[in-house]
Amino acid sequence: xxxxxxxxxxxxxxxxxxxxxxxxxxxxxxxxxxxxxxxxxxxxxxxxxxxxxxxxxxxxxxxxxxxxxxxxxxxxxxxxxxxxxxxxxxxxxxxxxxxxxxxxxxxxxxxxxxxxxxxxxxxxxxxxxxxxxxxxxxxxxxxxxxxxxxxxxxxxxxxxxxxxxxxxxxxxxxxxxxxxxxxxxxxxxxxxxxxxxxxxxxxxxxxxxxxxxxxxxxxxxxxxxxxxxxxxxxxxxxxxxxxxxxxxxxxxxxxxxxxxxxxxxxxxxxxxxxxxxxxxxxxxxxxxxxxxxxxxxxxxxxxxxxxxxxxxxxxxxxxxxxxxxxxxxxxxxxxxxxxxxxxxxxxx
Amino acid sequence: xxxxxxxxxxxxxxxxxxxxxxxxxxxxxxxxxxxxxxxxxxxxxxxxxxxxxxxxxxxxxxxxxxxxxxxxxxxxxxxxxxxxxxxxxxxxxxxxxxxxxxxxxxxxxxxxxxxxxxxxxxxxxxxxxxxxxxxxxxxxxxxxxxxxxxxxxxxxxxxxxxxxxxxxxxxxxxxxxxxxxxxxxxxxxxxxxxxxxxxxxxxxxxxxxxxxxxxxxxxxxxxxxxxxxxxxxxxxxxxxxxxxxxxxxxxxxxxxxxx
Numbered sequence: 297x298x299x300x301x302x303x304x305x306x307x308x309x310x311x312x313x314x315x316x317x318x319x320x321x322x323x324x325x326x327x328x329x330x331x332x333x334x335x336x337x338x339x340x341x342x343x344x345x346x347x348x349x350x351x352x353x354x355x356x357x358x359x360x361x362x363x364x365x366x367x368x369x370x371x372x373x374x375x376x377x378x379x380x381x382x383x384x385x386x387x388x389x390x391x392x393x394x395x396x397x398x399x400x401x402x403x404x405x406x407x408x409x410x411x412x413x414x415x416x417x418x419x420x421x422x423x424x425x426x427x428x429x430x431x432x433x434x435x436x437x438x439x440x441x442x443x444x445x446x447x448x449x450x451x452x453x454x455x456x457x458x459x460x461x462x463x464x465x466x467x468x469x470x471x472x473x474x475x476x477x478x479x480x481x482x483x484x485x486x487x488x489x490x491x492x493x494x495x496x497x498x499x500x501x502x503x504x505x506x507x508x509x510x511x512x513x514x515x516x517x518x519x520x521x522x523x524x525x526x527x528x529x530x531x532x533x534x535x536x537x538x539x540x541x542x543x544x545x546x547x548x549x550x551x552x553x554x555x556x557x558x559x560x561x562x563x564x565x566x567x568x569x570x571x572x573x574x575x576x577x578x579x580x581x582x583x584x585x586x587x588x589x590x591x592x593x594x595x596x597x598x599x600x601x602x603x604x605x606x607x608x609x610x611x612x613x614x615x616x617x618x619x620x621x622x623x624x625x626x627x628x629x630x631x632x633x634x635x636x637x638x639x640x641x642x643x644x
Numbered sequence: 645x646x647x648x649x650x651x652x653x654x655x656x657x658x659x660x661x662x663x664x665x666x667x668x669x670x671x672x673x674x675x676x677x678x679x680x681x682x683x684x685x686x687x688x689x690x691x692x693x694x695x696x697x698x699x700x701x702x703x704x705x706x707x708x709x710x711x712x713x714x715x716x717x718x719x720x721x722x723x724x725x726x727x728x729x730x731x732x733x734x735x736x737x738x739x740x741x742x743x744x745x746x747x748x749x750x751x752x753x754x755x756x757x758x759x760x761x762x763x764x765x766x767x768x769x770x771x772x773x774x775x776x777x778x779x780x781x782x783x784x785x786x787x788x789x790x791x792x793x794x795x796x797x798x799x800x801x802x803x804x805x806x807x808x809x810x811x812x813x814x815x816x817x818x819x820x821x822x823x824x825x826x827x828x829x830x831x832x833x834x835x836x837x838x839x840x841x842x843x844x845x846x847x848x849x850x851x852x853x854x855x856x857x858x859x860x861x862x863x864x865x866x867x868x869x870x871x872x873x874x875x876x877x878x879x880x881x882x883x884x885x886x887x888x889x890x891x892x893x894x895x896x897x898x899x900x901x902x903x
Contacts, residue, residue: 355902400655404655406647449738
C-alpha cells in the first residue's frame, strides 16, 4: 500500500522524453495528499500537460515511477483509469451529441447500469448548471458550458481523484468563478484535485499547495503563502505623469531596491523592507519634483516566486518554452492575477 | 464496476451512427452522389447494351452495382474523417480515459458503419428499382445485397480508420478519395471485362479487386445466383476488412499509448 493511501499521488524521478530528444518532464518528484487541491503552475511548454498525461495513464513515462490512488500508472493502467476522472486541455466533446447523450455515453463506458446512468446524468447536469441545455447539441454551447459539461463528465463514475488540465483557460470571469466553486466543493467531498494552470490567480486562490514547473523541472513547491513568504518582499511600481520622466524615476526607485517587473509606462523596484520603505519613497519622489500619475504597492505574487526561482517572468517564459520546442500545447492568453493595491492615482 | 465489451461496442456504434445521421453534409453525398452518377451513366452509356456480349438490356441493372462501391468509398471518407476529428478534438483521448477496451473503439465505429452501409444499400436498391433496375435474385438477393453492402462499408471504413489513426488528420483522410475513385474507374464499372478491348485497361480491371466486388453485386441483378461471382466479391470485401483491421492495429499502437 502506498504511503499516500487511496486518494493521493506519489511521483518519483518521473521523466518523459519525446522524439528528437526533447525532455518534457525532467526527473520530477511530487506528493499530493488525499483530499488536497494541488496546483501545478507553469508557463506553456513547461511540462504540465505531459505530466498529467503520464499520471492519467495516457502516456507511458520514459523513466521513474508514479502511483495514483495507490496504483502504479504503468502496471495498473486500467485500475488507475477506473479510480480517476480527468478533464484535459480543451473541451473534448462531440458537437453533434447533446449534453445528456454525452453523460449516457460516458456512464455506459464506465459500466453504470441504465437506471443509475439516467439518475446520475440528471444529477450531474443539474450540478454543473446545464439542466436546461441538457437536450441541446453541444455544438451550440458556449465555452463555459462546454467546460462545465466536461467537468460533469469527469465525475460520472464518482472518481476519488480528479485531474483538471487548465480547466478555466478561455473562460470569462463568471464561468471561472463558478468552476472554482465546484472544484472547492469536490475537495470538500474528499476528492483529491490535481489542477494544472497558467493562471497565477487560480493557483493562488484555489490550491492548497502549489508546484511550480519550468522546463520540465519543479522549481518550487509549497502553499501559496509559504512560497510568497519565502520571497519575502513586495515591490512598488510608479508611473510618471510625464512619460519623459521615466528614466529619472527609475534612477530614484533603484536607490530603494532592485528592478522588478512593471507595466510598459512605469518603473518598479523590489522593496527590501516591504511597506515600511514606502513613506521614504514618497518623500524622495516629492523632493526630486517627480509628478506621479499612479503609485502601486504589489504584495509578492507567485509570479515573483517564479521570477526568483527561474530569473524569468511567468508571462514571458511560455513564449521562450514554445521556441524551445517543448511539448505542452497552448499559446493562449492568461491573466496576471496580481495581488496589488493602488495607492495613488494622482501626483504625490 | 466495468462495462462489458458488448455495451461498449453498442454505445460507440450508436454514437457513430448519430454522428453521421446528424450531419446532412455527410449524409447527402452518401445517398445522392452515387444515384446522380448512376443517372448520368445510365443515360449516357445506354447504347452499350447493344454491344454483342453485353449481359443485359437494362443498363441501370448493370450500373447500379457501382453505387454500392461508391457508398463504401463514402464510408471510408466519413468514418476516417469522423475518427480524425475525434483525435483532433481530444474526444479520442476522452474515450481512452475510460475503462473502454481498445478493440471496442474500432469495433463500435465499424458496427455503426455497417448499419449505415446496410441503410444506404437499401436506399440504392429502392432507387434502382424505381429507376427500372431488375433484381434477378429476388428478395433473398436483396438481403445478400444488404449484407454485402454493410461488409463493403466496413471494409472501406476500416481503411479509413487506419488512415485516421496514422495521420490524425481529416484532410489526409479526404485525400484518399481521388485514389479510390481511380480504382473504381479502372475496373469493370462501366463495361463488363469481356468487352474491355484496350489491353492495358483489361489487364488492370482483371487485377483490380474492385471489379470483383462490383461483379458480385451485379451478378445478383443480372444473373440471379452466381456462386463464384458472389464468392469472389465476399472474398474481396473480407480481404479488405482484414487488411484494414491489421492496419488499424498497427496505427493504434502508436496513436493510443495508454498503459
